[in-house]
Amino acid sequence: MSEPDMTVVASVRLRAKRYGETSTKLNERSRGVSRTLVIVALCIATTACERAAAQSRAANPSVSQQCDRSALRAVALENTTVDSVEMIAAGSFSPPGSRAPLIGTPAFCRVHAHVVTSNDSLVNFEVWVPDTWNRKIVVTGNGGYSNVPSFRDMANALLQGYAAAGGDTGHQTPTPDDLQWGAAHPQRIVDWGTRSIHAITVPARRIAASIGQNVLQRSYYYGCSTGGHQGYAEMQQYPLDFDGVIAGAPGNNRVRLNAAYLWQYLSNHSPDDGTEIVPASKLPMITRAVVAACDKNDGVVDGVIDDPRSCRFDPASLLCRDKDGSDCLTSPQVAALNKMYAGARNPRTGEQVYPGWSQSSEALTAMSDGRPASGWSQYWGTRDPMRVNFWRLWVFNDPQWNPRTFDFDRDLTRADDTIGKLVDQRSVDLAAFKHRGGVAIVYQGWQDPVVNALDTIAYYERLRSQQGSQQEADRFFRLFLVPGMGHCSGGTGTTNFGNQGGAPPTVDADHDLLSALDRWVEQRTPPDRIIASKIESGRVVRTRPLCAYPKRAVYQGNGSTDDAANFVCR
Numbered sequence: 009m010s011e012p013d014m015t016v017v018a019s020v021r022l023r024a025k026r027y028g029e030t031s032t033k034l035n036e037r038s039r040g041v042s043r044t045l046v047i048v049a050l051c052i053a054t055t056a057c058e059r060a061a062a063q064s065r066a067a068n069p070s071v072s073q074q075c076d077r078s079a080l081r082a083v084a085l086e087n088t089t090v091d092s093v094e095m096i097a098a099g100s101f102s103p104p105g106s107r108a109p110l111i112g113t114p115a116f117c118r119v120h121a122h123v124v125t126s127n128d129s130l131v132n133f134e135v136w137v138p139d140t141w142n143r144k145i146v147v148t149g150n151g152g153y154s155n156v157p158s159f160r161d162m163a164n165a166l167l168q169g170y171a172a173a174g175g176d177t178g179h180q181t182p183t184p185d186d187l188q189w190g191a192a193h194p195q196r197i198v199d200w201g202t203r204s205i206h207a208i209t210v211p212a213r214r215i216a217a218s219i220g221q222n223v224l225q226r227s228y229y230y231g232c233s234t235g236g237h238q239g240y241a242e243m244q245q246y247p248l249d250f251d252g253v254i255a256g257a258p259g260n261n262r263v264r265l266n267a268a269y270l271w272q273y274l275s276n277h278s279p280d281d282g283t284e285i286v287p288a289s290k291l292p293m294i295t296r297a298v299v300a301a302c303d304k305n306d307g308v309v310d311g312v313i314d315d316p317r318s319c320r321f322d323p324a325s326l327l328c329r330d331k332d333g334s335d336c337l338t339s340p341q342v343a344a345l346n347k348m349y350a351g352a353r354n355p356r357t358g359e360q361v362y363p364g365w366s367q368s369s370e371a372l373t374a375m376s377d378g379r380p381a382s383g384w385s386q387y388w389g390t391r392d393p394m395r396v397n398f399w400r401l402w403v404f405n406d407p408q409w410n411p412r413t414f415d416f417d418r419d420l421t422r423a424d425d426t427i428g429k430l431v432d433q434r435s436v437d438l439a440a441f442k443h444r445g446g447v448a449i450v451y452q453g454w455q456d457p458v459v460n461a462l463d464t465i466a467y468y469e470r471l472r473s474q475q476g477s478q479q480e481a482d483r484f485f486r487l488f489l490v491p492g493m494g495h496c497s498g499g500t501g502t503t504n505f506g507n508q509g510g511a512p513p514t515v516d517a518d519h520d521l522l523s524a525l526d527r528w529v530e531q532r533t534p535p536d537r538i539i540a541s542k543i544e545s546g547r548v549v550r551t552r553p554l555c556a557y558p559k560r561a562v563y564q565g566n567g568s569t570d571d572a573a574n575f576v577c578r
C-alpha cells in the first residue's frame with residue numbers, strides 16, 4: 009500500500025467515525041478546514057501517483073487488450089474488490105435490471121467492483137472505458153434513494169468519449185424507496201447522503217487510468233436530484249475530486265426538503281379521514297389558470313412563465329360559484345392551496361423552513377384521465393406523506409410514528425442535529441473547490457415539483473454573498489434556471505440541453521452541459537448562456553438561451569420567439 013493510498017483509507021475512516029458520533033457538537037468551520045487539509049494532501053499525491061503509474065507502462069495498448077482482471081492486479085485499490093471485468097461489443101448494452109437496452113454504445117471495457125466504506129457499509133460501482141477514450145472520466149450520480157447506478161447517464165458520457173462511473177449509493181436492498189436499509193445503520197446513511205461518490209471516484213479514476221493506459225487528464229461529475237445533492241457534497245466535502253461539477257435540481261437541503269413534503273401532506277389531507285383536499289386531478293387545471301394569468305409577464309406569450317416569482321395568481325379567482333366541479337376550487341381547496349404556496353414555517357420563530365413551491369409548478373402535462381404526468385401530487389403522498397420512512401426509520405426510529413404529531417420547531421431541530429449531519433450539504437464555503445480551479449454548472453427547472461427552484465436560488469444567493477460579489481461567484485459557479493421545466497427534464501419549455509434524459513440535438517459547448525463544462529475547464533471559457541431546445545416528435549420546434557443567473561433571456565423585439573438568436577441574456 010503506497011503512502012497516499014493509506015491516507016485515502018485513513019481519511020475515510022476518520023470521516024466515518026466523525027459522522028457516527030452524531031451528538032458531538034463539532035464546530036462546522038474548523039471541521040471543514042481540517043478535512044480540506046487532509047484532502048489537499050492526499051489528492052495532490054494521488055494525481056501524481058496516477059500519472060507516474062500510467063507513464064511507466066507501455067504506450068497506448070488498446071482498451072480491449074487491457075480489459076482484463078489481471079491488468080488491474082497491479083493497481084492500488086484499497087478497500088476495493090474488482091468483481092468482474094468484461095469487454096462489451098459496440099451496438100447495445102442491457103444493464104442489470106434495466107427495462108430497455110442502451111442503444112448505440114461504443115465498444116467498452118466494463119468493470120464491476122465494490123468498495124468497503126466502513127465496517128457496516130459498502131458501495132457497488134461500475135467503471136466503463138470506451139475503446140476510443142478521451143482521457144477524461146465522468147462520475148455519475150443517482151436519483152432518489154436509488155440502489156443502482158444511473159446507467160443512462162453513464163452511456164451518454166461514454167458516447168462522448170468519456171470513461172464513465174456510477175455506484176449504488178451504498179444502498180443494497182431491492183426496493184429503492186424502502187429506507188429500511190439505513191435504519192439503525194448510520195454508516196450506510198452517510199454513504200447515501202455524503203460519501204459514496206467520493207468512495208467510488210478514488211478507485212474509478214485508477215481503474216480507468218489503468219485500462220486506458222493513459223494519463224487521466226480530467227475528472228467531471230454529473231448528476232441530478234439526489235445526483236445534484238451528491239454534486240454539492242463533492243464541492244463542499246471532497247473539493248479535489250473533480251475539475252468540474254454538473255449538479256441539477258440539487259436535493260442538498262434534504263431534511264428541510266423532506267419536512268416540506270410533510271407540510272404538503274398535512275396541508276392537503278383532511279385531519280379527520282385523511283382524504284385529499286385538492287385532488288390530483290385538479291392540478292393541471294390550476295397550472296393552466298396560473299400560466300394564463302402570468303405567461304405574458306416575461307414579454308412573450310409562449311405558454312411558459314419565465315420567472316414565476318413575478319406571478320401573483322390568486323387561487324380564489326377559481327372559487328366555485330355553486331357546487332364543486334372539475335374546473336373550480338372549493339373554499340377548503342383554496343385554503344389548502346394557499347398553505348402549500350406559502351410553505352412551512354417554524355411556528356415559534358416564524359423562520360421559513362423550506363419555501364412553498366412556485367406558482368406553475370403544481371403539475372406538468374396531464375394524462376388522459378386528467379391526472380398530472382408529474383406534479384405536487386406525487387410528493388404530497390397518499391395514505392402517508394412522501395418519504396415518511398425518512399422520519400419513521402431514520403429520524404425517530406419508530407415505525408409507528410404519526411406524521412400528524414410533527415413539530416416544525418422541536419422535531420426539525422432534532423432532525424437537523426441527527427440525520428441532517430449525515431446527509432445535508434448546505435455549506436456555501438466552497439473555497440477549496442474554487443481554489444483548486446473547480447467550476448460548477450447548476451441547473452434547475454422552474455416547474456420542478458420535487459426540488460423547489462426557490463430553494464436552489466436561496467443556496468445560490470447565500471453563496472454569492474459569501475463570495476462577496478457576482479463577479480467572484482461567476483468565476484466558478486453558475487446557476488441556470490430553466491423556465492417550463494419539471495424535475496431534471498421534461499416540461500413545456502425548452503428543456504433539452506444535455507441535462508438528464510438524453511443528448512441534445514447538437515452536442516457542442518453552446519448546447520450541451522457536459523461540453524460547456526469541458527470548455528470551461530480546458531479553455532477557461534465560462535458559459536454565459538446555454539442554448540436549450542424544445543423537441544416535439546423528434547423535431548426542434550423552439551430554441552431559447554438559458555442564462556446564467558441572475559440574468560434572464562429577453563426578447564429583442566424582432567424575429568421569431570422560437571429562435572434563440574432573437575434573445576439576449578440580461
Ligand SMILES: [Ca+2]
Pocket residue numbers: 302303304305306307308309310311312313314
Ligand atoms: Ca411567457
